[in-house]
Amino acid sequence: MIQRYSLIERSIHWLAALTYCYVLLTGLAFYSPHLYWIATVFGGGPTSRYWHPWIGVLFFAAVVWMLRAWLGDMRITAVDRRWGEEMGHYIRNEDEAMPPADRFNVGQKYFFWVMLWGGVILLITGVALWFPERIPWSLRSFRYAAVLLHVAAALITIGAFIIHVYMGTAMVRGGFTSIIRGEVSPAWARLHHRLWYERVRGASPGR
Amino acid sequence: MSSAMLRVQKISGHAGPVPGEGTQRQQTVAKLIDATTCIGCKACEVACLEWNDLPFRETVFNNTYQTMPETAWNYWNLIKFNEHERGDGSMQWLMRKDGCMHCAEPGCLAACPADGAIVQYENGIVDFQQENCIGCQYCVTGCPFNIPRFNPQTKKVFKCTLCSDRVGAGLEPACIKACPTGCLHFGTKDDMKELGQSRVQQLKDHYGFTNAGLYDPPGVGGTGVMYVLHDATNPEAYGGLPANPRVPWSVRLWKGPLKWLGNIAMIGGLIGVTMHYLRFGPKQVDDKGAGR
Numbered sequence: 001m002i003q004r005y006s007l008i009e010r011s012i013h014w015l016a017a018l019t020y021c022y023v024l025l026t027g028l029a030f031y032s033p034h035l036y037w038i039a040t041v042f043g044g045g046p047t048s049r050y051w052h053p054w055i056g057v058l059f060f061a062a063v064v065w066m067l068r069a070w071l072g073d074m075r076i077t078a079v080d081r082r083w084g085e086e087m088g089h090y091i092r093n094e095d096e097a098m099p100p101a102d103r104f105n106v107g108q109k110y111f112f113w114v115m116l117w118g119g120v121i122l123l124i125t126g127v128a129l130w131f132p133e134r135i136p137w138s139l140r141s142f143r144y145a146a147v148l149l150h151v152a153a154a155l156i157t158i159g160a161f162i163i164h165v166y167m168g169t170a171m172v173r174g175g176f177t178s179i180i181r182g183e184v185s186p187a188w189a190r191l192h193h194r195l196w197y198e199r200v201r202g203a204s205p206g207r
Numbered sequence: 208m209s210s211a212m213l214r215v216q217k218i219s220g221h222a223g224p225v226p227g228e229g230t231q232r233q234q235t236v237a238k239l240i241d242a243t244t245c246i247g248c249k250a251c252e253v254a255c256l257e258w259n260d261l262p263f264r265e266t267v268f269n270n271t272y273q274t275m276p277e278t279a280w281n282y283w284n285l286i287k288f289n290e291h292e293r294g295d296g297s298m299q300w301l302m303r304k305d306g307c308m309h310c311a312e313p314g315c316l317a318a319c320p321a322d323g324a325i326v327q328y329e330n331g332i333v334d335f336q337q338e339n340c341i342g343c344q345y346c347v348t349g350c351p352f353n354i355p356r357f358n359p360q361t362k363k364v365f366k367c368t369l370c371s372d373r374v375g376a377g378l379e380p381a382c383i384k385a386c387p388t389g390c391l392h393f394g395t396k397d398d399m400k401e402l403g404q405s406r407v408q409q410l411k412d413h414y415g416f417t418n419a420g421l422y423d424p425p426g427v428g429g430t431g432v433m434y435v436l437h438d439a440t441n442p443e444a445y446g447g448l449p450a451n452p453r454v455p456w457s458v459r460l461w462k463g464p465l466k467w468l469g470n471i472a473m474i475g476g477l478i479g480v481t482m483h484y485l486r487f488g489p490k491q492v493d494d495k496g497a498g499r
Binding site for chain 2 (some may be wrong): 004020029030031032034036039044045046048049050091093095124129132133136142143144145146148149151152155158162163166170171172173174185187190191192
């Protein structure tokens with residue numbers, strides 16, 4: 001087996017995942033009256049409202065850690081652009097027709113950048129929603145923009161999140177195990193991330 | 208501040224119909240504030256504190272007679288003192304009793320996500336129910352009049368209740384009862400509009416206030432608190448009374464089209480990935496022959 005994610009990478013991934021799920025569910029409770037019951041599940045409206053921003057800050061911290069650790073792997077390259085052009089094959093599970101990908105394919109990279117920039121917008125607007133009375137009345141248009149942008153950015157991350165969870169659990173078999181145990185089979189690595197596979201195999205042939 | 212006597216017509220953050228809606232016929236009530244006869248005595252401020260059992264708070268001296276710069280979570284009724292320079296250079300003292308306007312289409316209620324934290328009674332009074340408030344302060348953003356005030360200790364938001372407890376028991380609000388000049392009036396909205404209009408006519412005909420008018424802004428569906436102003440063309444002069452208040456466009460967009468778009472996108476996304484799985488299934492890797 002080949003190691004794909006170190007223990008610290010997996011820990012931070014799951015920190016981000018759990019904190020995101022918390023802010024997603026409590027956020028949905030505040031988003032729609034039909035989903036307000038979720039707040040009851042998490043200890044009631046005031047409790048959910050109290051923790052939502054703090055857990056959101058924790059989520060953002062996890063994403064910033066990922067940026068530091070994965071920035072080199074997440075830059076979009078010419079290889080990615082070629083891969084992106086062939087994405088139709090990937091969607092139809094014609095993986096043999098795909099150009100080789102590095103450690104992350106361009107879809108994974110887009111997901112990362114959507115969550116990072118979505119997180120930045122959610123953090124900035126979230127702080128404005130956290131302390132609205134600190135924003136002077138003359139700057140209230142900033143508050144008006146914040147309520148709208150916070151929801152819009154959240155919806156974009158939700159779209160990315162749905163696809164990410166689907167692909168990581170149901171669609172790409174072996175992906176879920178890799179983020180839990182950190183290991184993938186050489187055949188998996190070769191099929192999905194050929195360039196990365198060749199790189200790591202050269203460095204340390206199997207374990 | 209709950210009032211069991213009054214039936215409810217609108218509930219914040221509420222899915223489904225309003226219980227008991229339309230079962231009781233109630234007149235819409237209104238407060239009429241005649242800014243031209245206010246003498247700034249602050250009897251209404253004291254009456255508000257007294258009736259609502261609000262705790263003492265320190266006042267803030269701001270080189271005017273005004274008690275503090277803005278209303279507070281435990282100070283819902285504030286006379287704003289404004290020294291206004293007229294076109295001819297002479298000084299005019301504008302005094303306006305500031306507080307919740309009890310909009311017919313309240314922005315606070317539209318923005319509120321907590322079920323039952325803000326209600327509008329059949330008689331038009333907009334009331335915060337602190338036991339249901341989650342302290343998110345979206346109402347602060349939704350209000351075009353800068354009225355809801357947050358208490359950071361209790362994490363609840365407060366504002367004028369129009370003495371819904373008194374009105375429910377057939378009494379007039381405490382501020383009305385205390386006013387010594389008769390500048391404050393309370394009754395049905397229709398009566399108050401009529402009274403306000405006749406006073407406006409008087410100001411025009413006998414006092415030379417040709418721009419006098421009744422402040423009942425249509426942008427929020429009219430208000431349950433109306434003003435008679437010497438100069439209705441310049442409400443901003445009365446301590447920042449907005450000329451054309453509306454619920455912020457971003458709040459309307461967020462609670463309207465964006466919500467529908469978001470619901471469609473989220474449900475569409477879930478259906479989309481399910482359909483993908485049914486059509487294409489998972490990506491399997493054949494590990495046979497590959498050294499494990």
